[in-house]
Amino acid sequence: MTGKRKLFTLLLAGIMVFLVAISAGCGQKQSGSSSSELNYPTKPVNMIIAFTAGGSSDVQARLMQKYWDKLVDQPWVFQYKPGAGGAIGFAEIARAKPDGYTIGGVNVPHIVLQPLGQNAQYSIDDFEYICQVVNDPQVLAVRKDSKFKSVKEVLDYAKENPGKLKVGIVGTFTGHHLMLLELQDKTGIKVTQVVYKGAADQNAALLGGEIDVMIGNVNDVMRSLEQMRILAVASEERSKFLPDVPTFKEEGIDIVSDIRRGFVVPKGTDPRVVQFLRDTFKKIAEDPEYLKDMEKAGQPAEYMSGEEFEKYVREQNEKARELLTKFGLLKS
């Protein structure tokens, strides 16, 4: 008996050591080198994802990693910091040591709205922008058997019946929320906003008839085209995933609204490192194999350089500030 007991204790201890080793592997030791020659990266690079493992942001970054590994010797170490709609993870990136060994994925308009509306612990000035990699436009969707056949019919109904149209969005201070505010602002309609926690419950609510219309993203509605009709897409040009769906602009409403994903490093990172990352990410983003992978995973790829991405974020910041002020939602 005692022999067995010992064996078991040993086994238990072994498992614990193993687990501790795994968790310790996440925290990298810092060893800053200040030589004038750019010798980067000399150790694995942390990649902070502000959402859960297996989510869209994670899948996208994992696709990129495959190509990063072909170009650079040092791998990425993924760190998931989900919570508060990404605000926890984004703050983590902003606070990280600017030594080039922490890269993070960010989403727009999240990084614009959270500091404006929720007192988030970071601001858009805390980052150096590497590039944008995804542009997932918002769409307006109804049930396949809905009486609404076009955006115009939806708007007409909403105008005649103020507050009667039930519109589902995911989360507050999100791209969906912003788009609904903009839609009401630009067309003068007033609707009932129903906030869902995730795309899954929202899609179910639309199909079950609880809401009349929903704002979704191309990436999400692609799965449910059998049961949904997409009335319009809020992009500059038609989406290649939905070639038959008109844009809002074609329908006479000047709305472009989307969720964009990009990568950043903390402010103050060595400019040469930033340049290295910008060049490397550009190479990946333009690799035809990578683009094929992205399409397969239903990720609408759109590359934008770091400078352009930063400019875009600042424009969005002004636009959002104006809208939130108008609706009395501004916090700071």
Place this chain on the structure above:
Amino acid sequence: MWEQIGAGLINALQPFNLFLAIAGLTGGIIIGALPGLTATMGVALMVPLTFAMDPASGLIMLGAIYSGAIYGGSNSAILINTPGTPSAVATTFDGWPMCRAGKADEALNTSLIASAFGGLVGTLFLLFLAAPLARLALKFGAPEFFWLCIFGLSTIAAMSTGNVFKGLVSGALGLLVSTIGLDPIEGVPRFTFGYYPLVQGIEVIPAMIGLFSFSQVINLVGSRQKYIADYKPNPGAFMRVVRKLWKDCKMILTRSSIIGTIVGILPGAGGEIASIIAYNESKRWDKNPSRYGTGIVEGLASSESANNATIGGSLIPMLCLGIPGSAVAAVMMGALLVHGITPGFKIFTDSGNLAYTFITSLLLVNVLMVLVGSILIKGTARVLNVPTSYIGVAVVALSIIGSYAIRNSMLDVMIMIFFGLVGYFGSRIGLDTGAMALGIILGPIAEENLAKSLALAGADGSVFKVFFTSPISLILIILTVLSVITSWLLSRRRGGDVKEAVESGRA
């Protein structure tokens, strides 16, 4: 259809797929049994591996991990009173008393057979009734979810018969805790007391690990017991349990499995809710409800069959509608999409081969689980032969790692320790940790759906119509009322001691 099922079975029986199923089950059971490591984590970790496999083999492995982990949670629930996954909370109610009474082998075998049974029932629903059930799930809107949560909360009254007052206070505290963080509708921070990290809210799992595992360790360490419970291997336990379940628990197993399947279908409600509801339903319909919680096979069978039945249920809307019924189903859907397979009613025709291979493999997995499980039980039961001091250290280490791993957040570790202390000191003054956990789990869902329902009522111009006219809502309301009345009647029957308990609760 039968042809496709046959073809699917042949695919599932290929040696490589069988190997994946057994490996997945073994890994899943271990992950599930370790407090703090959950089914979602296990499946998410293995998804990248499936990219290199063909889609069917990948799904078989993920399904096996999922089934194994949900069952595995019962092992630690029974042996050390620590649910290995949140869906095993109700398993501690009767599993732990059985273990303490020296019936660990019976308890472990009961949970194994009940889990496999529940898993089979859930999968059969998935196989034969997926499309109609998916359509039914769509009828379940915000008001129905709200009433489901209220019904769930009403079981506090049933759970804490004899001390309803303390149960209610504990449940209310749980609800209060669940309001910390970002408001689900307005998106503004609440109860953060100026400490920003609290905006991420109190994550359910660290709070549960604290309430049930960490507090239990403090108990163990303080108890001066050298061993947790007496354990003597009990060779005939498996067959005895089979006979007992066949004789007394047919009804309980069937009802609990159906409850589990239905709760599983609903997005946002999973094994942790199903097992508690099933447990309380079994208790309610029993001739002598007071024996529940004293270590009886019936209680254990209810919660364990219900939580494994949620697996098949949660896959129904995922495959038919692209709407995952649980966090694990969401991860599995991600794996499907990467292979370019789009969920939808057409999945059974367009990718019929894959769909039927996957579903029949789940049937197979549940059968294999009995085999793999019985072998593993022989090892896990030996935990009882390990001195409590070692167990304590191991559980503390796992609790910390498990809490941290949910969101890689040290705050969650602090939350876990905090709730450990709440559980330890609270139970000395009569805090009902089960009721508190129920409040923490159901609070956010109830609040979110109440707010959505009110928004909908605003658009329809009638609160009454939204809340009280749908048939599903009415059924849930009636069940809630019944649930409260029956426990009131029960406590009246036992009269005196209840009054006393309430008095001492007020004192």
